[in-house]
Amino acid sequence: MAVAATFNLNSKECQEKNADQIKNSQPQSSQPLDKSDNQLTTTSISYPHIFEPLDLGHTSLKNRIVMGSMHTGLEDRFYNYGKLAAYFAERAKGGVAMMITGGISPNREGWLLPAGGTMNTKADVINHQRVTRAAHRYDSKIIMQILHSGRYGYHPFVVSASPIKSPISPFKPRQMSIRNIKRTIEDYARAASLAKQAGYDGVEVMGSEGYLLNQFMSRHVNQRKDEYGGDIHGRMKFAIEVVQAIRQAVGSDFIILFRLSVIDLVQDGNVMDEVITVAKALEEAGVSIINTGIGWHEARVPTIVTSVPRAAFADYTAEVKKHVSIPVMAANRINMPETAEQVLASGKADLIQMARPFLADPAWVNKARNGQTNLINTCIACNQACLDHTFENKRSTCLVNPQACYETELVYEPTKKPKNIAIVGGGVAGMSAATVAAKRGHKVTLFEEKDILGGQFNYAKVIPGKEEFFETTRYFLNELNHNKVEIKLNTKVTKEMLDEGNYDHVIVATGVVPRSLIGKLEGADNPKVINYAELLSGEKEVGDTVAVIGAGGIGFDVSEYLTARHGQPLHELGPETLKDPSYRPEPQGIEEWMQEWGVNTDVEYQTDGGLTQPEKIKPARQVYLLQRRSGRLGKGLNKTTGWVHRAHIKSHGVMQMPGVTYDKVTNEGLWITTPQGHSQLLRVDTIVVCAGQESVNELMPAVTDGKVKDGKAKGGAKAKTQYHIIGGAKLAAELDAKRAIRDGAELAAKL
Ligand code: NAP
Numbered sequence: 001m002a003v004a005a006t007f008n009l010n011s012k013e014c015q016e017k018n019a020d021q022i023k024n025s026q027p028q029s030s031q032p033l034d035k036s037d038n039q040l041t042t043t044s045i046s047y048p049h050i051f052e053p054l055d056l057g058h059t060s061l062k063n064r065i066v067m068g069s070m071h072t073g074l075e076d077r078f079y080n081y082g083k084l085a086a087y088f089a090e091r092a093k094g095g096v097a098m099m100i101t102g103g104i105s106p107n108r109e110g111w112l113l114p115a116g117g118t119m120n121t122k123a124d125v126i127n128h129q130r131v132t133r134a135a136h137r138y139d140s141k142i143i144m145q146i147l148h149s150g151r152y153g154y155h156p157f158v159v160s161a162s163p164i165k166s167p168i169s170p171f172k173p174r175q176m177s178i179r180n181i182k183r184t185i186e187d188y189a190r191a192a193s194l195a196k197q198a199g200y201d202g203v204e205v206m207g208s209e210g211y212l213l214n215q216f217m218s219r220h221v222n223q224r225k226d227e228y229g230g231d232i233h234g235r236m237k238f239a240i241e242v243v244q245a246i247r248q249a250v251g252s253d254f255i256i257l258f259r260l261s262v263i264d265l266v267q268d269g270n271v272m273d274e275v276i277t278v279a280k281a282l283e284e285a286g287v288s289i290i291n292t293g294i295g296w297h298e299a300r301v302p303t304i305v306t307s308v309p310r311a312a313f314a315d316y317t318a319e320v321k322k323h324v325s326i327p328v329m330a331a332n333r334i335n336m337p338e339t340a341e342q343v344l345a346s347g348k349a350d351l352i353q354m355a356r357p358f359l360a361d362p363a364w365v366n367k368a369r370n371g372q373t374n375l376i377n378t379c380i381a382c383n384q385a386c387l388d389h390t391f392e393n394k395r396s397t398c399l400v401n402p403q404a405c406y407e408t409e410l411v412y413e414p415t416k417k418p419k420n421i422a423i424v425g426g427g428v429a430g431m432s433a434a435t436v437a438a439k440r441g442h443k444v445t446l447f448e449e450k451d452i453l454g455g456q457f458n459y460a461k462v463i464p465g466k467e468e469f470f471e472t473t474r475y476f477l478n479e480l481n482h483n484k485v486e487i488k489l490n491t492k493v494t495k496e497m498l499d500e501g502n503y504d505h506v507i508v509a510t511g512v513v514p515r516s517l518i519g520k521l522e523g524a525d526n527p528k529v530i531n532y533a534e535l536l537s538g539e540k541e542v543g544d545t546v547a548v549i550g551a552g553g554i555g556f557d558v559s560e561y562l563t564a565r566h567g568q569p570l571h572e573l574g575p576e577t578l579k580d581p582s583y584r585p586e587p588q589g590i591e592e593w594m595q596e597w598g599v600n601t602d603v604e605y606q607t608d609g610g611l612t613q614p615e616k617i618k619p620a621r622q623v624y625l626l627q628r629r630s631g632r633l634g635k636g637l638n639k640t641t642g643w644v645h646r647a648h649i650k651s652h653g654v655m656q657m658p659g660v661t662y663d664k665v666t667n668e669g670l671w672i673t674t675p676q677g678h679s680q681l682l683r684v685d686t687i688v689v690c691a692g693q694e695s696v697n698e699l700m701p702a703v704t705d706g707k708v709k710d711g712k713a714k715g716g717a718k719a720k721t722q723y724h725i726i727g728g729a730k731l732a733a734e735l736d737a738k739r740a741i742r743d744g745a746e747l748a749a750k751l
Pocket residue numbers: 515517520549550551552553554555556557626627628629636637638645690691692693733734735736
């Protein structure tokens with residue numbers, strides 16, 4: 001059976017299945033809209049399947065939403081357990097039924113990072129008790145994930161089924177001896193016993209994403225000739241013995257989840273028959289819930305980035321569910337209630353796991369329950385502040401919610417002295433500052449020169465595969481209205497207006513403009529030359545052959561926009577469509593996405609790891625992507641997403657040209673000098689400039705320490721006004737939504 005062709009809410013399948021409910025539950029397009037005052041009113045929505053309790057025998061879950069395991073960096077150090085407890089308490093308060101901690105190792109060999117979180121002594125129990133008490137205070141179950149990294153560990157003690165190095169760790173593993181396997185099984189059982197003593201409601205055994213037990217289960221790593229290798233019965237023996245030992249150690253009144261890889265997405269990975277064999281054996285061994293994992297970390301198919309369609313892998317979970325009688329949980333790219341409800345309603349899974357969406361919004365469940373779907377701060381699957389931080393060994397947080405993992409440090413206290421605050425600029429920095437300031441009780445006026453809020457996000461969200469960014473502008477718009485921020489669109493603010501406005505604080509969040517090459521490159525005023533903002537607002541058209549100047553994040557985005565086969569060109573939609581807050585482009589369908597990436601769409605797949613040959617793509621245009629620096633393009637892109645962008649432009653035939661010099665633009669095209677010193681004409685119809693940005697900050701008086709120089713704003717009368725500058729207006733060079741949103745929130749938290 002093939003996967004559902006598409007799982008987006010505009011799909012025919014969804015509409016036919018539950019038309020009324022989907023219509024009502026869709027934050028994107030179903031709310032009554034009063035464009036005159038930018039109000040999006042929330043509707044009364046119910047998600048009957050999400051809020052149905054689940055009986056587990058000895059206990060029950062109050063709803064079907066589980067917060068999945070997420071490494072925050074707080075679990076690795078005992079002195080951070082207070083912060084970790086506050087982080088879980090916030091999510092428990094938000095209504096989630098069950099939460100799973102970040103991976104805790106059963107022993108030293110299993111560490112992900114040196115001196116990572118471990119559970120193997122009584123002293124560990126005391127730290128963990130802080131976490132379990134916090135969760136139970138709000139009636140949420142809490143599960144400790146036991147994660148042995150195997151060859152993914154980033155330290156010299158790594159072990160695995162066979163001594164085969166992984167491509168994502170520099171350390172070659174030692175092959176585990178049978179004695180070591182037996183000892184490790186005992187370590188798992190001891191970790192589970194200690195978890196029970198610490199007050200956890202259960203444990204999750206991590207057996208997917210390419211970690212140790214997954215390494216044993218798959219021929220990709222397991223080349224053993226002994227009883228723990230060979231066919232699937234040998235390869236799964238370690239995992240099954242781990243579960244049996246845990247069950248024996250903890251008794252029957254303790255939840256055991258097993259995260260099972262349902263599609264490995266690596267060469268020599270398991271086929272679906274083998275996955276089902278393991279699932280049945282896990283049930284037999286005493287597992288309470290099967291959680292489904294998708295793809296190994298080293299897979300060449302993206303599984304969680306924003307361009308992966310929502311609920312793309314739910315059909316593989318459904319296939320496993322057919323063969324076991326215990327509850328099965330779906331995961332990966334489920335971030336909004338309507339998607340979760342649809343997966344549950346269609347019987348594909350019994351539970352929904354989301355990890356990053358709870359970083360973005362700890363109150364996700366309560367908002368879904370209370371008909372406030374429009375106020376959910378949606379995870380846009382950017383990885384920028386969570387997984388990228390993990391790889392940089394930094395504490396996780398969230399691009400759209402800077403409070404995540406900083407619950408005790410970034411606090412939005414109600415103000416005792418309400419102030420009159422003007423915020424100039426309605427990009428994400430300004431909207432973030434306005435939301436927090438108004439939430440705290442200040443009187444806030446938000447000015448925007450254009451007739452639409454969102455700033456640079458309005459360009460990002462129209463890139464095919466970045467449709468989730470619409471959710472962020474939808475969220476902020478609703479939050480601003482909810483918190484009674486006065487919004488003044490189409491308003492070009494002057495210094496005189498600010499002087500006359502009697503403001504206690506002025507926050508300059510006027511953002512950036514694209515860097516122009518006029519005066520820097522001969523012919524840059526030729527009509528062939530446009531900038532990315534003109535392209536991505538639908539203001540200007542492009543021809544069939546295009547040169548993109550600048551290969552930063554935006555140059556890549558633009559190249560993807562120009563070559564993608566799906567999505568409607570913006571100039572055809574017209575700028576008015578993009579200004580309509582209820583507009584959503586149709587995301588790529590699941591089947592088409594899978595064919596592009598070489599994933600077997602047959603859920604009973606018999607190809608290794610569920611892989612097939614990626615489809616050859618005919619790009620929408622011929623694009624040349626250029627940069628002056630030599631070396632690989634896209635080096636500066638983020639760790640966990642950059643490779644997806646690089647793979648995309650490669651598969652879409654983008655000609656990558658590093659080390660060039662731009663000479664001039666003529667009616668024939670762009671003249672460059674190649675790294676070898678040859679003059680070359682790129683005969684292109686259009687040249688899109690993506691050469692970075694410049695700050696717009698002329699409203700900011702000269703400042704020292706955030707205060708107007710000599711204590712007076714120009715105009716004398718309003719000398720008390722304090723000026724502040726945030727986001728791209730402050731620093732264009734590192735134009736970064738993560739910093740912009742955090743800048744706004746941190747400043748507003750202090751005013
Ligand atoms: P950027 O990353 O700074 O890249 C600008 C590019 O323009 C550089 O590659 C630079 O390359 C070139 N350039 C600079 N000055 C130039 C000039 N005078 N003439 C010709 N070329 C020039 O800026 P961006 O692409 O606008 O991105 C802005 C920010 O947005 C980034 O910090 C990034 O974090 C974020 N972003 C990220 C993503 C993503 O990760 N997918 C997507 C969008 C935005 P050479 O000097 O080598 O030519």
